[in-house]
Amino acid sequence: MGRRADHSRDELFEMALSAAREIAEEDGLGGLTARRIAAKIGYSAGTLYNLFDDLDDLIVHLNGRTLDSLYEALATAPGDNDPEADLLALAQGYIAFTRANAKLWNLLFEHHRPGERLLPDWHHQKIGRLLGLMDECLVPFFGPGREAERNHTARVLWSSLHGMCLLQTEKKLILDEPIEAMATSLVKYYLAGLRTSTAESAGGKT
C-alpha cells in the first residue's frame, strides 16, 4: 500500500490519541497496544511510528491531554477568596475527576517510561499549573513575603490529596471511608494547625 489522502498528519495525530483514550478508558494500560490503536483508526501499526517516537511517547501525549482535562475541570471553579472554602472545593473537584476518569487518571501513574527517561518539560509544566491552582487559593492565607511557606503548604496538600486518590483507585489500601471526608479533614485541620502556629508566633512571645 502507498500514500493515502484520507487524513492530514495532524488529524491522524488526534485520531490516534482519541482511539488510545477510548481503549484506555475501557481496558487501561494493558489494552493499549500499537496494533489495537492502529486498527481502531483504520491504519496499520507502522503508521503510528511516524506520528510518535514510540508507544511510550504516545501515552505521554495522552497523559498530557488528561492533565489538560483535569486543569479545565478545576480552573473553572469559582473561588471566593476564602482559602479554606476554595481548597475544599478544589479537593472535591479533584476527587470527582479521578472518580469520573479513573482509568485515564490511573494511566498517569501506571505508565513508566523505560530506562529512567525523564518526562518532557511541557508535561512537568502541566503538573505545575495544577499545583498553581492550589497555590492561588492560599494567597489570602499567607500575606505577601511568605511565598515559600505558601508553596510549601500547596505541595503538602497536593501530595496528600494525591495519595488518597491513588490508594482509592488502585485499591491497594482498603479504605472503609470515602476519601472526600478524608480530604476535607486534611484541609480543615492542617490549615487550622497552620493558623494556630502563625497566631502564636505573631501574638505570643517573640
Added chain:
Amino acid sequence: MGRRADHSRDELFEMALSAAREIAEEDGLGGLTARRIAAKIGYSAGTLYNLFDDLDDLIVHLNGRTLDSLYEALATAPGDNDPEADLLALAQGYIAFTRANAKLWNLLFEHHRPGERLLPDWHHQKIGRLLGLMDECLVPFFGPGREAERNHTARVLWSSLHGMCLLQTEKKLILDEPIEAMATSLVKYYLAGLRTSTAESAGGKT
C-alpha cells in the same frame, strides 16, 4: 531433562523470589521476565510455573516480602508514648525505607494485576498491619471511645505520607523540597489542628 534433586520446592520458591528481588532492585518491573528470573536460579522458565500461578503471582509474593521488610523496619522503632514524636519518627522511618529501597517499593504500586483481579487477603492484611502502627501512635492522643476518630486520623496521615513518597520516587511532580520536611509539617500541623478542634468542642460552647 527430568527431575532433579538439587533443591526442594520451598527452596526453589525462595530462590525465585530472591532472584526476582535482585533483578527488581537493578532494573525495576521492566526487567522482571520469567526467563531472566529462571536463568538466575539455574532453571528453565517452565519451572516457575509450578511454583507460581503466573508471573503476576510471583510479583505479588515479592511485594509481600517487601511489605514484611517495611513492617520490620518500622515496628522496631521505640515509641515513647508521645503521639507527635512517635508519628514523626514513623514517618521518617517510612521515608527512609522508600529511599533505601526505591525500586522495590515502587514495584508495590507499579505492578497491576490484569483484569481487575483483587489482591489476596494476606496482602491486604500486611498493609493493614502497617496502618496499625500509625494507629497505635495515636492511642494516647484520642482517649478510649474515640476509636473511629483515631482510625480516621491514621488513614489520613498514612495516605498523605504515601502520596509524598510516591510523587518523590516516581518523579512525576518536581518537589524542590525534601519530603522529610513536608511529612514533618503534615504531622505537626494536622495534629495541632485536631488538638485545637478537640479543645474547642470540649471547653467552648457545647
Added chain:
DNA sequence: GATTGATTTTGAACAACGGTCAATATATTT
C-alpha cells in the same frame, strides 16, 4: 535389583507484543 508409578524439568511451540524497513502506491512538483 527390577518394575512400576508419581513428580519434576525441560525445550519446543504458540500467539501477541514493540519496533524496523524495504517495497510500493499515491501525491506533488517539474
Added chain:
DNA sequence: AAATATATTGACCGTTGTTCAAAATCAATC
C-alpha cells in the same frame, strides 16, 4: 508526462508470557 517526494504497509525480528508432551529422575513395591 516524467520525476521526485512522501506516506503506508506487510513482512520480519527478537522477545514476551504461557502451555504442554516428552523425558528424566525419585520413591515405593515386589
